[in-house]
Amino acid sequence: MAASEGIERFIRPDLITFGGYSARTSPETLKGKVEVAVEDIIKLDANENPYGCSPRVRKALAACHDLNIYPDNSQTRLRKLLEGYAGVDARHIVAGSASNQLIDLVLRLFISQGDEVINCVPTFGIYRFSTELCGGTLVEVPRDENFAVSASAVKAAISGKTKIIFLANPNNPTGTITPRQDILELIDTGLPVLVDEAYYEFSGETVVPLVNQYENLMVLRTFSKWAGLAR
Known part of the structure; x- marks a missing residue:
């Protein structure tokens, strides 16, 4: 028996053939596959900010001398700063290492x-x-056909096993926006509704003000797009 076959006995059966997730291709992996130098490749496949982060961010990172100390688990200072930016009380905010981590935690x-x-x-x-x-x-x-969400179709898909509804707004990759009234219709089902507003800064459309009114509403934001902080 091969070593790989042996260890597979301990893996969850539903994950043995599970495919991984990759939202992008790095320039390094394209080396030798395209007739362009790695440093000349312009990446557009992951919606990354081509201009990078603010020089003020780079300066702040360079001045950070306590990287050997674990950060505040309560994220007290960060959440207070985000309170002012997002316009929602800090007690409603949880910060994570990218939206992917928060999506995983919610699930x-x-x-x-x-x-x-x-x-x-x-x-x-x-x-x-x-x-x-x-x-x-x-x-x-x-x-x-216009990549719009039908609230009635979503509600028709709800069963006794449904635990959460995901909605990217604006949607990735189509860029379409779901009107607030349709989102409210989903929230009124009583199910947890996660609205991913990764591109809020480009659309100006948000349901963050509704967070104080609906305990089943969660809204995601990210620094990876508008702020150029994908790492």
């Missing part, structure tokens, strides 16, 4: 084996990846 909180997650496709691939990794079942609700 770990709500999803048990066989629970259903509603996903409006086509959309950000990490929702599928994280759902399956947590043992959940993805229920895909197709967008219409």
Whole structure:
């Protein structure tokens, strides 16, 4: 018996053939495959900010001399600063290492084996990846010919096993925006609704002000796009 076959006995059966997740191709992996020097490749596949982060950020990072000390688990100072930026009380804010981590944490909180997650496709691939990794079942609700979400179609897909609804707004990769009234219709189902506003700074559309009114609403934001902080 090969060593790999031996260790596979201990892996969750549903993950043995599980495919990984990769949202982009790094310039380094293209070396030798394209007739362009790595330093001349212009990446557009992951919606990264081509201009990079603010010089003030680089200066602050260079001046940070306590990287050997674990950070504040309560994220007290950061959440207070984000309170002013997002316009929501710090007690409603949780910071993480990218939206991917927060999506994973949310699914770990709500999803048990066989629970259903509603996903409006086509959309950000990490929702599928994280759902399956947590043992959940993805229920895909197709967008219409204009890539708009039908609130009635989403509600029709709800079952007794549904635990959460994912909605990217604006959507990635289509850029379409779901009107607030439609989002409110989903929130009114009583199910947890996660609205991913990774591109809020480019659209100006947000449901953050509703967080104080609805305990089942979660809103994601990120520094990876507008702020050029993808690492």
